[in-house]
Amino acid sequence: MGHPDPSRAVEAVRRFNRFYARHTGALHERLHKSSLSLTEVRILHELGQHRASTAADLSRNLGLDTGYLSRLINNFQKLGLVERRRNESDGRAHLLSITPEAKEKVDEIDLHVSAEAAALLKNLSVPEIEQLCTAMADVERLLSPPGAGPEPRLRAPRGGDFGWIIERYALLSSGDRPRLTSEAIATSRVSRFLAAMQSNTPRIACWVAEQDVHTRVGAALLSSDSESEARIELLFVEPGARRNGLGERLVSACVNFAHGARYEQVSCRLDEPQEDLCGLFMHAGFKPVQDDARGVLWQKELQRMYVD
Numbered sequence: 001m002g003h004p005d006p007s008r009a010v011e012a013v014r015r016f017n018r019f020y021a022r023h024t025g026a027l028h029e030r031l032h033k034s035s036l037s038l039t040e041v042r043i044l045h046e047l048g049q050h051r052a053s054t055a056a057d058l059s060r061n062l063g064l065d066t067g068y069l070s071r072l073i074n075n076f077q078k079l080g081l082v083e084r085r086r087n088e089s090d091g092r093a094h095l096l097s098i099t100p101e102a103k104e105k106v107d108e109i110d111l112h113v114s115a116e117a118a119a120l121l122k123n124l125s126v127p128e129i130e131q132l133c134t135a136m137a138d139v140e141r142l143l144s145p146p147g148a149g150p151e152p153r154l155r156a157p158r159g160g161d162f163g164w165i166i167e168r169y170a171l172l173s174s175g176d177r178p179r180l181t182s183e184a185i186a187t188s189r190v191s192r193f194l195a196a197m198q199s200n201t202p203r204i205a206c207w208v209a210e211q212d213v214h215t216r217v218g219a220a221l222l223s224s225d226s227e228s229e230a231r232i233e234l235l236f237v238e239p240g241a242r243r244n245g246l247g248e249r250l251v252s253a254c255v256n257f258a259h260g261a262r263y264e265q266v267s268c269r270l271d272e273p274q275e276d277l278c279g280l281f282m283h284a285g286f287k288p289v290q291d292d293a294r295g296v297l298w299q300k301e302l303q304r305m306y307v308d
Contacts, residue, residue: 053095206222211241235268270296
């Protein structure tokens with residue numbers, strides 16, 4: 001996989017920032033003909049939604065300089081928009097809250113912002129809105145600190161997921177191979193899995209890891225390799241969602257399903273050595289049983305279930 005040109009990436013970010021600022025009206029100093037700036041509205045919004053109660057909370061949540069923030073809060077107090085009281089549990093800090101007048105101002109601005117957002121979307125079709133929401137969620141996820149989003153959940157696949165699995169697996173697992181080779185491998189495995197699904201083949205499963213309704217961050221397929229062996233395929237986790245146990249959860253879901261489906265063992269072939277995945281399988285109790293030109297085969301024996 002080729003390395004992106006850093007200068008092109010920087011220019012792409014700057015171009016998007018210019019587009020977004022112009023398109024959303026962020027260049028206007030005041031919001032909706034009110035006396036409040038965007039920064040001031042964000043501060044009041046944080047207090048009104050109880051996401052912050054101290055100046056330290058606001059500084060951390062909004063990334064504002066403490067001196068600048070202090071001047072804004074003092075001005076809010078003079079205007080009767082914010083009340084400050086001593087924190088009984090911490091004498092060094094003060095608790096902040098917005099007044100009913102400030103709450104009314106913020107609510108009115110919120111209505112205008114929502115109306116403007118709805119106007120932006122009215123000329124888009126439902127698939128285009130879905131595409132836009134997914135793109136925005138991806139931007140937010142990629143630019144946020146690792147682990148900052150909600151914990152991913154595992155769900156069954158929906159329409160469009162398998163095409164996404166092919167694309168992301170091919171991109172993330174190419175290694176030294178041409179990307180088209182990885183894409184061909186992923187396409188073949190997905191095609192075989194979908195054919196099995198359409199013929200109602202039992203004992204197969206697929207999981208998609210979703211951080212929120214618009215953000216997919218990983219996947220795994222469990223296919224039937226034989227009557228006694230299940231095979232984990234196309235396992236991947238997006239880079240920004242790694243190091244949080246998601247890979248372990250996907251492997252555990254596959255192993256638990258295979259155990260319940262009465263397989264005797266579950267395996268996964270790594271076409272190329274990948275240190276993180278090798279460590280993942282070793283930690284999950286898998287053992288390497290084959291290492292040749294076709295890659296490394298990891299295998300785990302399952303405890304048999306006896307029913308009287």
